Amino acid sequence: MNIPLGDYLMLSAFLFAIGLCGALSRKNAIIVLIGIEIMFNAAILNLIVFWHYKYFAVPTAYMFAIFAISIAAAESAVGLALVIAIYRQYKSVDVDEFTSLKG
Amino acid sequence: METIFWILSAITVLGALFAIMLRNLVHCVLSLILFFLGIAGHYFLLRADFLGAVQILIYVGAVAVLMLFAIMLTRHVTGDEGPREVLGGKWWAGMGTAIIIAGLLWAIIRKDQLAQILPAGGAQTSMVEIGKAMVTDWVVPFEAMAVLLTAALIGAVVIALEEVIRRR
Amino acid sequence: MGFIGKGLLDGMVVTARNFVGSYFDKERLVTVQYPEERVQTPENSRTFPFLVYDDNKNPVDTMRCVACKICETECPPQCIYIVMDRDEKGKPRQRPKVFDIDTSVCMQCQICVEVCPFDAIKMDNDYEKSRYGRFDELVEHLPDLLKSNEYYGRIKPTEATVVDAKLKAEKEKKAKKAAPAGAKPPTGSKS
Amino acid sequence: MAIPILFVLSVFLGIFAYTTLVERKALGRIQNRFGPNRVGRWGILQPIADGLKLLIKEDIVPRRADQFVHFLAPVIAVIPSILLFSVVPVGTRLVPVDLNIGILFAFAVSTVSVLALFMGGWASRNKFSLLGAMRAVAQVVSYEVPMVLAAVAVVMAVGSLSTLRIARAQSGGILNVTNWFVFRPWGFVGFVLFTIGAMAESARTPFDIPEAESEIIAGYHTEYSGFKFALFQMGEYLASIAMAGITVTMFLGGYNGPGSGPGWVGGLISMFWFFIKLAFMIVLNIWIRGTWPRVRVDQLLGFAWKVLLPMSIANIVAVGMWHYLTFRPLAWVATTLWLVLWFVTLSKLAATENVAPRTYRYAS
Numbered sequence: 001m002n003i004p005l006g007d008y009l010m011l012s013a014f015l016f017a018i019g020l021c022g023a024l025s026r027k028n029a030i031i032v033l034i035g036i037e038i039m040f041n042a043a044i045l046n047l048i049v050f051w052h053y054k055y056f057a058v059p060t061a062y063m064f065a066i067f068a069i070s071i072a073a074a075e076s077a078v079g080l081a082l083v084i085a086i087y088r089q090y091k092s093v094d095v096d097e098f099t100s101l102k103g
Numbered sequence: 104m105e106t107i108f109w110i111l112s113a114i115t116v117l118g119a120l121f122a123i124m125l126r127n128l129v130h131c132v133l134s135l136i137l138f139f140l141g142i143a144g145h146y147f148l149l150r151a152d153f154l155g156a157v158q159i160l161i162y163v164g165a166v167a168v169l170m171l172f173a174i175m176l177t178r179h180v181t182g183d184e185g186p187r188e189v190l191g192g193k194w195w196a197g198m199g200t201a202i203i204i205a206g207l208l209w210a211i212i213r214k215d216q217l218a219q220i221l222p223a224g225g226a227q228t229s230m231v232e233i234g235k236a237m238v239t240d241w242v243v244p245f246e247a248m249a250v251l252l253t254a255a256l257i258g259a260v261v262i263a264l265e266e267v268i269r270r271r
Numbered sequence: 272m273g274f275i276g277k278g279l280l281d282g283m284v285v286t287a288r289n290f291v292g293s294y295f296d297k298e299r300l301v302t303v304q305y306p307e308e309r310v311q312t313p314e315n316s317r318t319f320p321f322l323v324y325d326d327n328k329n330p331v332d333t334m335r336c337v338a339c340k341i342c343e344t345e346c347p348p349q350c351i352y353i354v355m356d357r358d359e360k361g362k363p364r365q366r367p368k369v370f371d372i373d374t375s376v377c378m379q380c381q382i383c384v385e386v387c388p389f390d391a392i393k394m395d396n397d398y399e400k401s402r403y404g405r406f407d408e409l410v411e412h413l414p415d416l417l418k419s420n421e422y423y424g425r426i427k428p429t430e431a432t433v434v435d436a437k438l439k440a441e442k443e444k445k446a447k448k449a450a451p452a453g454a455k456p457p458t459g460s461k462s
Numbered sequence: 463m464a465i466p467i468l469f470v471l472s473v474f475l476g477i478f479a480y481t482t483l484v485e486r487k488a489l490g491r492i493q494n495r496f497g498p499n500r501v502g503r504w505g506i507l508q509p510i511a512d513g514l515k516l517l518i519k520e521d522i523v524p525r526r527a528d529q530f531v532h533f534l535a536p537v538i539a540v541i542p543s544i545l546l547f548s549v550v551p552v553g554t555r556l557v558p559v560d561l562n563i564g565i566l567f568a569f570a571v572s573t574v575s576v577l578a579l580f581m582g583g584w585a586s587r588n589k590f591s592l593l594g595a596m597r598a599v600a601q602v603v604s605y606e607v608p609m610v611l612a613a614v615a616v617v618m619a620v621g622s623l624s625t626l627r628i629a630r631a632q633s634g635g636i637l638n639v640t641n642w643f644v645f646r647p648w649g650f651v652g653f654v655l656f657t658i659g660a661m662a663e664s665a666r667t668p669f670d671i672p673e674a675e676s677e678i679i680a681g682y683h684t685e686y687s688g689f690k691f692a693l694f695q696m697g698e699y700l701a702s703i704a705m706a707g708i709t710v711t712m713f714l715g716g717y718n719g720p721g722s723g724p725g726w727v728g729g730l731i732s733m734f735w736f737f738i739k740l741a742f743m744i745v746l747n748i749w750i751r752g753t754w755p756r757v758r759v760d761q762l763l764g765f766a767w768k769v770l771l772p773m774s775i776a777n778i779v780a781v782g783m784w785h786y787l788t789f790r791p792l793a794w795v796a797t798t799l800w801l802v803l804w805f806v807t808l809s810k811l812a813a814t815e816n817v818a819p820r821t822y823r824y825a826s
Contacts, residue, residue, distance in 0.1 A: 003104065003105055003108050006212050006213070007108070007112075008145075009208075009212045010208075010209065010212055011112050011115065011116070011145075013204075013205055013208035013209060013212065014116060014205060015115065015116065015119050015138075016204065016205075016208070017201040017202070017204050017205035017208075018116070018119040018120055018123060018201065019119065019123070020197070020200060020201045020204060021123060021197050021198055021200070021201035022122065022123025022124075022197075023197075024196060024197025024200055024201070025123075025196070025197030025198060026123060026197075028128065030128060030131075030132075030170060030173060030174060030177070031122075031123060031128070031131060033170070034122050034123065034131060034132070034135050034170070035123055037135065037162075037166065038119050038122065038123070038135070038138065041138070041139070041142050041162075044142075045142055045145060045146075048145075048146060048149055048151050048154060049149065051149075051151070052149040052150065052151070059232055059233050059236045060236075062151065062153075062154065062233055062236075063233075063236060063237065063241050063244070065151075065154055066154065066157065066233075066237075067244055067248055069154075069157060069158065069161055069162075070161075070248050070251075070252060071248075071251065072162075072166070073161050073162075073165060073166055073252075074251055074252050074255035074256075075255075076166045076169060076170070077166075077169060077255055077256070077259045078255050078258055078259050078262070080169055080170065080172075080173040080259075081258070081259035081260075081262040081263040082262055083173055083177060084173055084176055084177060084262075084263050085262045085263060087176075087177040093177050127528075129531075129584055130531075133531065133577075133581065136577060152561065152562065152563045152567075153563050153566065155570075156563050156566040156567050156569075156570040157566070157570075159570035159571070159573065159574065160566070160569055160570040160573055163570075163573060163574055163577070164570070164573030164574070164576070164603075164606065165573075165603070167577070168576060168577070168580070168599055168603055171580060171584075171599065172596075172599060172600075175596060230562060230563065230622070230623055231621070231622075279753075279754060282753045282754060283749060283750070283753045285753070286492045286749065286752050286753040287749070289491065289492050289493070289494055290488065290491045290492050290749075290752075292494075293491045293494050293495075294491070299494045300494055300495065300496065301494050301495065302495045302496060304496070
């Protein structure tokens, strides 16, 4: 396969930026979670790209990726449960309105 | 191979862009699924078959479905944002940060020898190897993961069920 | 002996018995193959009215209806339309020229049958009345409505026997009454 | 490569068409009716007539529907079902694709089908469709867990995720039969669990609450007509046939049977055995559909989480015991006792409501 390693890294950098943009600029809590998932995936893709090109024989990066995916799944489950709980409290999923901790 | 790579990349980037830019929340999640599938395709292309299957199984089958469920439970079911502005007041901050980070990463990647073509790896890491690694070298992280997942499961249930318990 | 799922297995035995049995035991089959075989309707079932005639060779002249219009006036949804037949001189012949029944309006109440003094109109049990239109196709005209007394006897044997006996008795009585007065032909056959 | 794929596409689509006919005939006979018997002798051309009818039917899209997603849903419903066939080894000489992650691929692909149900139900903008979609998602996500865990038992016993390896591991024994996994204690339990899970996953009748006619019209495909509806049906049937194929491969010995072997003759015989077993699974599905009443939503989810899940975990432990107790009679006794113990405990726990035996006043 003759795809430059850099192309893959560019791709994942792009995806990371898109995810960051979504997480920072959207008001909706669920979209913020979506942005976080996109960033997670970009990072895992990076890991697998390096594994493929440099350390193919060792499953270390693979292990990391699997663990990262499981953590992401757990994170999104808890995050969405939080969104649902917050929605019950505020009747909104708008992150700008969750201001009761401001003091 | 390159064609597949570019097609998959286009799918992935477009999926990610639509996922954060569309007005309708359900559409957002659906294009997020497209993004996940694109990433899974990349994994298959990178000969990480197991990871690709796991990606589809966990992200498409569980995380995205969970998000759809959360949308159903929290908003008007059509998922429309309504007349309010989609982006927050400080959208330029997010956009700016993203552009700066993308630029920095681009500079780093172009600078180094990372841009050159590297030879691909040899034989495929087999499932058996992964399984063995998981219960020998990686047994502590594996167990920690098990504990984390259990804790997350219980935590999610407790957080989401709070209201019901109080009502009783 | 009961265990979880025993009821489910019992149910499967029952359905298996039905499955196999339906191939060997025709009694089990509850459906009929409609156009080829038909369900025998009960004798008193009724659909739409028809007009009875006596002689197969000459249906129009031997019909019992005399166009008295009692059924037309009595019909609750007013689905019957009758025009009396007249000869060239304008003298009424005692039979209808037009006898229409709008089957889309008819509610199958059998009141026309109850009020008819001549036992000329009876209820059919023919249920295959579907047509391709909603208006003209559903109006039954005189030629369609005429059916023989044998047909009536076939679809409603019990009722027909009573009616036939009654008509016969009336005819005899009339003949007896007419005999002293002279050889006057009985009503119903004038041509 | 090309021949097996063509084979899969043509043969399994044919099987799909005639499964609908066989199902209608069998359901009719179970209810003491004739099934379809008008188009051709014994209704043999009925599937073609149905297909033609659905093709030329008007395609109605609700005005308020989300047009794009509404269009996309039936397409997505079919794709994963067809992809599922790619890992089912049909004969010793006919394996579409031998992936080394075969079983995992099958599960990954089958999870995608739930999205089609959700998209169809959501895009229709109809409350019954939406209810059906929600039910479908809840059901498929719940039943996937015990199903995957039941498959894990087999994967543990074989030591590979490849369907071909799993099929090969069940060859040998007396008449090529006794090594089928269904003739092991854990295999039998796994077979039952997996069959239940597969039935729920493809929303077949005892678990068809996503499209329960008497409750929510037709669930997620209420607003579909014409060929889109046909695509939904096709996806559902193909998925259930493919799941039957995977069940056969994992528990019923795949293509193994008396006479199957690596040669041409053996290959043909092996295909014969595979299709016989596939037909058995399909008939079992139809039989169950004709017999059992639909479960309630809460019963459905409770059954998945409270009975199937613990049972499948116990089954995994049983495979471990089987693997380490090399003295076979002991392994038989130990695993059987273990599984029966769990079965009895779970059935005692599941039966929380003690309903008094029903007395009939008028019937005998």
